[in-house]
Amino acid sequence: MIQVTQFERLLIDRRVCSRIFENSFDLWSEAGVDTVLGERCFDWTRFSYPDTNDNLHLPPNASTLVLVGMGGATLTATAYECVARHSSRPSLHQLSSTAPESLACFLAVPPREDCHYVIASKSGETFETQVMAESLFEHENSAQKFTVITDPRKSTLREWAFSKGIRTLNSDPGVLGRFSGVCSLALIPTAMLGIDLTTLKSARNNFVNSAIVETGEVANQVHRLAAELALASLNGGELQIDAPHRLLPVARWIEQIVAESLGKAGLGVLPTVNCRDGELDRSGEIRVCVPATEQEFSFEYWERGTCSASLARIFLTWQTAVSMAAYLIGVDPYSQPELEEFKLKGLDCENCGVVRLAADMNLPFQNVIKIDSEYLFQMAADFADDLKSSLRINDYIVLFAYVNPTAETEAELANFAQLLESLFSGYQVRVVFNFGPQYLHSTGQFHKAKVNAGITRELVTEKKVNQLDWLRSQNLLTDVSFDDKALNIGHFLFITADDTCDFEIPGHPFTFGWLIKRQAQLDAKALSRSDQFEQEAPSLVKCSTDVVDSLQQLGAVLRSLRKIN
Secondary structure, three states, rough: OOOOHHHHHHHHHHHHHHHHHHHOOOHHHHHOOOHHHHHHHHHOOOOOOOOOOOOOOOOOOOOOEEEOOOHHEEEEHHHHHHHHOOOOOOOEEEEOOOHHHHHHHHHOOOOOOOEEEEEEEEOOOOHHHHHHHHHHHHHHHOOHHHEEEOOOOOOOHHHHHHHHHOEEEEOOOOOHHHHHOOOOOHHHHHHHOOOOOOHHHHHHHHHHHOOOOOOOOOHHHHHHHHHHHHHHHHOEEEEEEEEHHHHHHHHHHHHHHHHHHHOOOOOOEEEEEEEEOOOHHOEEEEEEOOOOOOOEEEEEOOOOOOOOOHHHHHHHHHHHHHHHHHHHOOOOOOOOHHHHHHHHHHHHEEEEEEEOOOOOOOOOOOOOOOOOOOOHHHHHHHHHHHHHHHOOOOOEEEEEOOOOOHHHHHHHHHHHHHHHHHHHHHHEEEEEEEEEEEEHHHOOOHHOOOOOOOOOOOHHHHHHHHHHHHHHOOOOOOOOOOOOOHHHOEEEEEEEOOOOOOOOOOOOOHHHHHHHHEEEEHHHOOOEEHHHOOOOOOOOEEEEOOOOHHHHHHHHHHHHHHOOO
16 A cells, blocks of 8 residues: 555655645646646635725624625635634624525515625526525615625626626636635635734745645645545545534535545545534644544644634645645546536526526436335335445445525434444445535535546546556655555435425526425436446435424434344
8 A cells, every 4th residue: 555654755755835836837737637727726825815995894784794605615704704703793694505494584584784695606607606696686675785706707696796786806716615715705705704814814924834845754734634635535535524513614614625626536535524522622623534544633723703824724734735635646626527517417508698407307316215104114114225235335325405404403414324324334334414505516526526427447446547657657656556445435315305485586487495406306316326336326305394303203213123234
């Protein structure tokens, strides 16, 4: 097996970290990678302070900033807010779900004078963000209550905002949402919350000075993390992220940047996020472990009530490490080809220039479990038997919950995930979960890349062999190999629920309740059976209006079945 220290020495010998911050584009051609962003791929390395000519203060009567968006930028801004939260500042409400219940506190009440809506979309073409913005604007009917942040290039969102007279601020065109830790896409809403950003530029400079290692036998945390990520990516590895509840947005951002940046060509790392209070909450610490090598990393957040330079350092550490790891495994960390491909397959762009969902797709689910059915026991048994027959050692299960993302539902999903791990303990299975549709916007590249029709086991192996041949050609690497048996497969369980309310979407012949279920259907279609990977089609759990109670009922039924081993 590759020794991590050999990877670290290669990174130092090739000055990979230095060349990233020198913006040396030949770095990627050297590793045999063509980046989608071209030479702009390094824009994230430069601190991008929001334009001081823009008035970034909220109106005096606005006590809540509603951040509407699906991508990494909203996670980054939410992370800044969660560590700098203070009673004297406006609160942040992240709106990243099309579940009608999540929109009810805005659409089911009279226009709210206490809210200012910030619509954040790098591309300006994210369908979910667009329809939420349109619905909120029609309800509020006030351009002064809205701010749009998007690329300066022409887009559906930018043109819509212009037509409504909504203030539109530019993000950095070469910076992806997940790489916006110290860039305007994330920092604009952060500044609007009144959070002090003045320490971030010096934090960026201090990080660069400490991260670059030109010589020596011992690398720093960034090099070690990059080497561990590369090793895990080549061997179907896992990344365990433990964080206290108040720092979960930071952990979710780490989850996204790892999964979406390295999940290409059948490679990548499966991140799992665990809420751990107690000691971690007292220390303000996030712990990351690579189980395969038992390597642990600790990321501390010290200051409370300020915009911490240590948080900016966490962002830069991971942005740099995944870029360096991508160099080692030979993938483009700045693209998400499978996400874009499946968006085009599932969406019809011919409706007045506004993306709308295609309506001619068959249900892709192998098993459908209806909680209120008299045949619930048999449905659950069929699901468990089919899952058992397709599982292999070290496979993983993903719970995609297309429901209202409440804290209570998240806690019950965690309980249900633990139950599945227990039932299938003989397979050493890992179970991860999150809410759709944002989850597949953030980690979908990792999952969908493994079921892409053009990807086979043989091609994945060929990719690894070619990359390792290149690594062997570097004199510092000697004992280089990979474990082909480590190729792990995902098994997907989608969760939907009956609506407690619903809202029409302006200009579209469907409601939010219909939309979120269709999104689950389309995403399941994208993750359907791949013959090359012996992977079964996803299954579906149809909950009642009470998702927590429904999951508890299903859990009780599964426990009553014989232990599955």
